[in-house]
Amino acid sequence: MIEVDGLRKSYGDFLAVDDVSFTAKPGKIFGLLGPNGAGKSTTIGCISGLLTPTDGHIRVNGHDVVRDGRSAKQGLGVVPQELSLYEEVSATENLLFWGAAYGMRGSELKSRVHDVLRYTSLLDRAEEPVKNYSGGMKRRINFGCAIMHRPKVLLLDEPTVGVDPQSRVRLFEMVKEQVEHGTAVLYTTHYMQEAELLCDELAIVDHGKLIADGTLEELRGMVGEKDILRLSGTFDPEKTRTALAPLQGARVVVAESDSVQLAVADASRRLPEIFEAITTTGGEVRETTLSQPSLETLFLKLTGKEMRK
Amino acid sequence: MTTTFVRHAFRKDLSRLLTDRVALALYFGIPLVIGFLILLLVGGERPKPVAHLVVADEDDSVVSGLFKTMLRSEQAGDFIRLEESDRAEGRAIVDDGGASALLVIPAGFQDAVLRESPAELELVTNPAETIKPMILKVGLEVLVDVVFYVHRIFGNELRKIVESTERDAPPTDEAIAEISIGINHVIRRIRKYASPPAITVNAVADEGPTGGVPMAHLMLPGIVLIGLLLMAQGLGSDVWAEKSAGTLSRAVSAPRPMAELLLGKVLANAVLVFAVSLVMLTIGMLFLDMPMERLPIALGWTTLSGVTFVLLFLWIFSLARSRRSGMVVTNSVVFPLMMLGGSFFPAEVMPAWMGAVGRWTPNGWSLERLKDILIGRADATALVVGAAGLVALALVLFFLTAARMRGSFARQ
Numbered sequence: 001m002i003e004v005d006g007l008r009k010s011y012g013d014f015l016a017v018d019d020v021s022f023t024a025k026p027g028k029i030f031g032l033l034g035p036n037g038a039g040k041s042t043t044i045g046c047i048s049g050l051l052t053p054t055d056g057h058i059r060v061n062g063h064d065v066v067r068d069g070r071s072a073k074q075g076l077g078v079v080p081q082e083l084s085l086y087e088e089v090s091a092t093e094n095l096l097f098w099g100a101a102y103g104m105r106g107s108e109l110k111s112r113v114h115d116v117l118r119y120t121s122l123l124d125r126a127e128e129p130v131k132n133y134s135g136g137m138k139r140r141i142n143f144g145c146a147i148m149h150r151p152k153v154l155l156l157d158e159p160t161v162g163v164d165p166q167s168r169v170r171l172f173e174m175v176k177e178q179v180e181h182g183t184a185v186l187y188t189t190h191y192m193q194e195a196e197l198l199c200d201e202l203a204i205v206d207h208g209k210l211i212a213d214g215t216l217e218e219l220r221g222m223v224g225e226k227d228i229l230r231l232s233g234t235f236d237p238e239k240t241r242t243a244l245a246p247l248q249g250a251r252v253v254v255a256e257s258d259s260v261q262l263a264v265a266d267a268s269r270r271l272p273e274i275f276e277a278i279t280t281t282g283g284e285v286r287e288t289t290l291s292q293p294s295l296e297t298l299f300l301k302l303t304g305k306e307m308r309k
Numbered sequence: 310m311t312t313t314f315v316r317h318a319f320r321k322d323l324s325r326l327l328t329d330r331v332a333l334a335l336y337f338g339i340p341l342v343i344g345f346l347i348l349l350l351v352g353g354e355r356p357k358p359v360a361h362l363v364v365a366d367e368d369d370s371v372v373s374g375l376f377k378t379m380l381r382s383e384q385a386g387d388f389i390r391l392e393e394s395d396r397a398e399g400r401a402i403v404d405d406g407g408a409s410a411l412l413v414i415p416a417g418f419q420d421a422v423l424r425e426s427p428a429e430l431e432l433v434t435n436p437a438e439t440i441k442p443m444i445l446k447v448g449l450e451v452l453v454d455v456v457f458y459v460h461r462i463f464g465n466e467l468r469k470i471v472e473s474t475e476r477d478a479p480p481t482d483e484a485i486a487e488i489s490i491g492i493n494h495v496i497r498r499i500r501k502y503a504s505p506p507a508i509t510v511n512a513v514a515d516e517g518p519t520g521g522v523p524m525a526h527l528m529l530p531g532i533v534l535i536g537l538l539l540m541a542q543g544l545g546s547d548v549w550a551e552k553s554a555g556t557l558s559r560a561v562s563a564p565r566p567m568a569e570l571l572l573g574k575v576l577a578n579a580v581l582v583f584a585v586s587l588v589m590l591t592i593g594m595l596f597l598d599m600p601m602e603r604l605p606i607a608l609g610w611t612t613l614s615g616v617t618f619v620l621l622f623l624w625i626f627s628l629a630r631s632r633r634s635g636m637v638v639t640n641s642v643v644f645p646l647m648m649l650g651g652s653f654f655p656a657e658v659m660p661a662w663m664g665a666v667g668r669w670t671p672n673g674w675s676l677e678r679l680k681d682i683l684i685g686r687a688d689a690t691a692l693v694v695g696a697a698g699l700v701a702l703a704l705v706l707f708f709l710t711a712a713r714m715r716g717s718f719a720r721q
Contacts, residue, residue: 048561049561050561070564071564073563076562078562080555080558084554084555084556085554085555085556086325087554088325088328089324089328093321093324096320096321097320097321098563100311101314101317101563101564101565101570102563102564103311103313103564104313105311105313145559
């Protein structure tokens with residue numbers, strides 16, 4: 001289990017993580033969702049012991065990561081955002097090294113290397129230098145290195161960035177298999193669909209702050225039943241806001257000179273009156289997009305902007 | 310500390326080092342190439358210049374024969390190779406550049422010498438050469454002086470010998486006895502001056518600034534140190550390879566201490582330092598005909614020095630803001646160190662102040678002790694104290710580097 005309580009991390013005057021708290025429970029996937037630069041990797045860095053928190057407490061399996069760092073690290077497996085492998089040597093050498101780095105030894109280490117090679121489907125190319133592997137194979141062995149010591153907590157920092165669809169599916173399967181064995185998983189991503197697909201619980205972060213958290217259902221409930229209507233064209237932002245304000249059940253989220261976004265219930269049936277209101281301001285609609293409620297819409301609702309990548 | 314992680318870190322880094330074939334070739338090749346070039350420049354025994362002298366003996370007499378015999382003597386033979394010919398052919402040989410000079414002994418030379426009338430030897434020198442004709446000219450002047458003094462002492466007896474050979478009949482017993490008695494009297498007369506010689510020459514060879522040690526022997530430790538420094542620089546940059554690959558930050562997230570990972574890395578580097586030292590020292594010592602029983606101690610010293618240099622560069626690279634800036638900083642350290650520390654020019658031939666400063670650079674300090682070991686003048690106590698100093702320095706650098714690797718360097 002990971003317990004994060006009031007975590008702050010600052011670099012001089014810049015506050016990268018601001019009062020973030022959450023709990024990742026055993027047998028569950030906890031997603032940390034947010035755009036690049038939101039503070040996800042900094043949070044992971046503090047949990048894994050790479051960074052020292054400025055304030056707050058982090059406990060991994062009950063061990064404080066600052067005061068009892070070695071015990072906390074012993075139960076952690078980390079899958080970094082970038083591949084972190086010795087590419088000149090074989091998969092076997094990599095697994096032996098990272099297993100030993102977590103205190104494994106002797107026959108237990110050797111037998112576990114064999115198990116992980118089989119698990120990652122790399123047994124037949126185990127002695128080949130990793131640099132000869134395909135991108136997907138490298139991702140698998142990168143994951144394998146993190147689970148060598150059977151950690152109770154697994155941190156995955158945007159593990160699917162730049163990964164082909166087939167490898168992504170295999171990675172999801174491997175993560176789910178770990179969860180079935182009772183592992184607590186903290187999964188950071190900026191892909192909304194990935195978070196919706198994988199995570200049992202989620203926290204949305206932006207500019208270092210946690211702006212919403214809960215189960216997927218709880219978060220969807222925060223959006224309400226409203227659709228997101230995106231209009232492209234030419235608009236007068238102020239006049240458009242004024243013209244659309246009287247419409248019941250509609251709220252202007254974004255009004256700019258080339259786009260307008262509204263949260264509106266039953267949007268498809270109310271399009272005519274929306275167009276009419278915009279026409280009275282002299283605006284012109286060229287393109288219309290309608291989205292169902294999702295994490296994307298929640299993010300838009302909470303921050304007034306779309307998820308940046 | 311667990312030996313398991315150290316062992317796997319060692320194995321991992323040794324495998325990485327061995328798979329980098331280009332770097333390996335450079336580690337072994339660069340010092341050999343530099344060593345070969347430097348030894349070509351300063352080392353090896355140059356052959357003595359031997360002047361090729363063509364002699365045209367137009368007198369063909371006893372005296373001219375004696376003259377040629379002196380030119381063929383053991384002492385003169387070190388500098389002069391004599392070939393007999395006639396004037397025309399001899400001249401042609403010199404003109405073709407086949408000889409340094411042509412000496413013409415003219416007809417009537419013997420008569421002139423015995424009758425103390427003027428005699429002239431003709432020496433035609435090869436204009437394409439400078440030193441060798443000069444050797445011949447000086448040599449001939451010495452011989453002419455010798456002939457003059459022999460004539461002053463034994464002139465009468467020599468004349469009688471020559472006159473006896475010119476008669477048709479062999480010399481009588483009385484004539485031989487008379488000549489012998491005459492020579493005996495002369496020898497008795499000059500013995501008090503000749504034996505023992507009134508003047509003796511004590512030739513003292515100047516040992517020069519190297520103290521009599523061949524220059525090439527002084528250069529070998531410097532060449533070895535060039536190899537070690539360049540290799541240490543390359544190996545030191547590995548902290549940036551670990552950082553760039555993300556393995557360093559991953560290792561910080563693991564519970565085993567960074568010191569164990571670093572120890573494995575240093576041990577793997579030590580194997581390479583040992584192997585390169587072994588090759589360089591063995592080739593150098595065999596080439597320079599140095600006693601091979603000194604190899605094990607020299608090897609121990611170079612390995613210890615090399616590992617210390619690796620740790621020094623690992624630490625410097627861990628302080629750098631980027632790999633490139635690390636290379637710039639270490640380059641600006643390595644080359645002055647090599648120059649000042651006596652790798653290109655031994656401290657013995659440097660200006661005194663520079664030699665003194667150079668001996669206290671890390672490589673210069675190590676080089677002086679390696680030189681003592683190779684030349685056979687190392688003091689055991691000084692060597693043990695020196696080794697203890699190196700170990701202490703290596704330990705300090707080890708803990709400084711480990712602290713950087715698990716600290717801000719990994720987090721930047």
